[in-house]
Amino acid sequence: MQFWIIQGLNSLSLGGLLFLLSSGFSLIFGLMRLANLTHGAFFMLGTYFAAVALRSFEGLNIWITALGVGVTVAAMGGLFERLVLRRLRANPLGQVLVTLGMSFIISDACLMMWGGDSIPVPTPRNLQAPTRLFGFVFPTYRLVLVGCAIAAAVVLYLLLERTRLGAMIRAGVDDSQMARAVGIRVSNLFTMVFALGAGIAGAAGVLGGPILSAYPGLDADMLPLALIVVILGGIGSLPGAFVGSFIIGTIYTFGTALFPELAYIILFLPMIFVIAFRPQGLFGRVIA
Amino acid sequence: MVPDALNLTNVHTFYGDSHILHGVSFTLPSGNVLALLGRNGAGKTTCISTIIGFLKPRQGEIRLFGKRIEGFPPERISHLGIGLVPQGRRVFPSLSVRENLVVAERRRRSTARPWTVERVYDLFPRLSERHAQFAGTLSGGEQQMLAIGRALMGNPSVLLLDEPSEGLAPQIVAEVGRTLGRLKEQGQSIVLVEQNRKLALEFADSAVILNTGRCVFAGSTLELLEDERIIEQNLGVYHGH
Ligand SMILES: Nc1ncnc2c1ncn2[C@@H]1O[C@H](COP(=O)(O)OP(=O)(O)OP(=O)(O)O)[C@@H](O)[C@H]1O
Ligand SMILES: [Mg+2]
Numbered sequence: 001m002q003f004w005i006i007q008g009l010n011s012l013s014l015g016g017l018l019f020l021l022s023s024g025f026s027l028i029f030g031l032m033r034l035a036n037l038t039h040g041a042f043f044m045l046g047t048y049f050a051a052v053a054l055r056s057f058e059g060l061n062i063w064i065t066a067l068g069v070g071v072t073v074a075a076m077g078g079l080f081e082r083l084v085l086r087r088l089r090a091n092p093l094g095q096v097l098v099t100l101g102m103s104f105i106i107s108d109a110c111l112m113m114w115g116g117d118s119i120p121v122p123t124p125r126n127l128q129a130p131t132r133l134f135g136f137v138f139p140t141y142r143l144v145l146v147g148c149a150i151a152a153a154v155v156l157y158l159l160l161e162r163t164r165l166g167a168m169i170r171a172g173v174d175d176s177q178m179a180r181a182v183g184i185r186v187s188n189l190f191t192m193v194f195a196l197g198a199g200i201a202g203a204a205g206v207l208g209g210p211i212l213s214a215y216p217g218l219d220a221d222m223l224p225l226a227l228i229v230v231i232l233g234g235i236g237s238l239p240g241a242f243v244g245s246f247i248i249g250t251i252y253t254f255g256t257a258l259f260p261e262l263a264y265i266i267l268f269l270p271m272i273f274v275i276a277f278r279p280q281g282l283f284g285r286v287i288a
Numbered sequence: 289m290v291p292d293a294l295n296l297t298n299v300h301t302f303y304g305d306s307h308i309l310h311g312v313s314f315t316l317p318s319g320n321v322l323a324l325l326g327r328n329g330a331g332k333t334t335c336i337s338t339i340i341g342f343l344k345p346r347q348g349e350i351r352l353f354g355k356r357i358e359g360f361p362p363e364r365i366s367h368l369g370i371g372l373v374p375q376g377r378r379v380f381p382s383l384s385v386r387e388n389l390v391v392a393e394r395r396r397r398s399t400a401r402p403w404t405v406e407r408v409y410d411l412f413p414r415l416s417e418r419h420a421q422f423a424g425t426l427s428g429g430e431q432q433m434l435a436i437g438r439a440l441m442g443n444p445s446v447l448l449l450d451e452p453s454e455g456l457a458p459q460i461v462a463e464v465g466r467t468l469g470r471l472k473e474q475g476q477s478i479v480l481v482e483q484n485r486k487l488a489l490e491f492a493d494s495a496v497i498l499n500t501g502r503c504v505f506a507g508s509t510l511e512l513l514e515d516e517r518i519i520e521q522n523l524g525v526y527h528g529h
Contacts (some may be wrong), residue, residue: 164391167390170387171380171383171388171391173382174380174382175380177362179380179391180341180361180362180363180366181340181341181342181363181366181372182366182391182392182438182441182442183363183367183442184363184391185363
């Protein structure tokens with residue numbers, strides 16, 4: 001029983017991380033029609049920054065680290081969009097290539113700076129003691145992580161659905177040319193959404209650190225999961241990313257625990273059916 | 289001398305290599321309604337798309353109250369005061385009716401009585417009843433009203449309407465017609481593209497006819513109505529089409 005409970009919580013915490021990663025990926029794809037293959041690298045960068053910061057400064061708070069790293073990675077993402085991607089707006093394939101190249105650059109830079117060994121990220125001291133609930137023992141940090149992801153989902157949802165800025169972003173997703181014709185500066189929204197997505201990915205990398213550690217290849221492990229979440233949930237849909245993340249978090253966690261050799265088959269096989277029978281995903285709209 | 293609201297001079301527009309507009313010129317005096325007519329494929333939408341900035345003309349000038357705007361991006365042209373009601377309406381389907389209006393709201397210092405969501409609801413009470421509904425679930429007529437209201441929220445000095453009566457039931461067409469009449473009374477400058485010639489010429493002060501991307505008539509509505517031949521040649525039912 002303890003196995004199922006623990007794996008269940010592991011599923012939820014991985015799902016929470018996946019949501020933080022894929023919500024930005026999904027928004028960027030929905031608005032810019034751009035598969036941002038740098039997204040996994042932004043996450044990994046966050047984890048490395050956290051490893052360095054938290055190991056160098058004893059007593060540094062992980063939440064403050066997540067905030068600082070989030071802002072830093074957001075700024076990097078915003079610059080990348082402004083200086084590079086913007087020039088390639090008429091060339092979608094070029095954009096994909098550039099985001100892929102950027103992810104390779106980031107991962108090589110991390111390898112050069114921090115070497116090939118995995119670097120653990122310390123769990124915050126006040127969250128190291130396990131929590132006892134209903135006679136079971138839970139790792140406290142994972143519980144808090146799930147709470148964080150849910151809080152982020154609520155904030156993002158309110159931003160998108162309840163503010164004028166959010167409505168402008170959705171208008172750009174619906175019909176970006178028409179959005180421009182009613183005076184919306186869609187290219188500024190592109191930069192904003194790209195920076196926001198990158199920042200959330202970076203912050204997620206920090207928060208995922210104590211569970212995952214920083215290691216070369218973390219980006220390549222996370223990116224396909226985000227891709228699957230977005231395909232399952234529906235491109236550009238925040239509720240889709242939320243539900244998709246927890247489904248994929250569960251499948252992946254139990255898959256690797258029960259049938260470790262088959263984990264990727266269990267993960268990718270259902271995607272073939274999703275793409276074949278419901279290409280718009282669970283919550284997505286059909287894109288014209 | 290007050291400059292004209294909108295002026296096109298010798299505008300040439302291409303889709304890739306195909307030359308669509310061959311030197312289009314016309315003038316819309318402030319407060320007037322200009323009907324832009326022509327058969328299917330004549331280049332009316334191409335002309336509207338060039339004015340709003342979806343397409344860049346390869347040659348020619350477009351002036352808004354004397355200021356050149358050709359080749360500007362659409363958001364800049366919108367800020368300068370051109371509003372678009374596009375062919376096919378193109379409301380934002382996943383936004384509510386109210387959100388469709390709110391995202392297009394733009395204050396302009398020069399407007400004495402700015403358009404607000406409430407004022408659009410006064411013009412189209414049907415929209416007020418459906419304010420929280422997704423725009424994608426509205427009927428065609430309601431979407432047309434929303435597209436007009438959305439364009440007005442930018443307080444445009446020139447309003448471009450591309451076939452606002454297309455595909456609508458007769459009583460809805462009549463309502464669109466009444467709205468156009470009210471906007472004209474309020475002094476709104478309008479370029480009206482229409483296949484429904486009767487509707488267009490009812491309001492228009494002047495008319496321009498395009499045929500395969502060329503202006504074949506530009507003059508007052510009265511002149512046009514007297515020239516059966518021009519109408520027959522360029523707007524009449526085209527056999528073999
Ligand atoms: N995206 C495009 N690419 C290439 N050619 C196009 C494109 N859109 C329109 N055309 C061509 O440009 C010409 C003018 O089309 P346009 O849409 O401006 O006509 P229109 O007068 O608005 O017709 P309608 O009354 O059917 O709306 C047509 O020959 C059309 O085939
Ligand atoms: Mg047309």
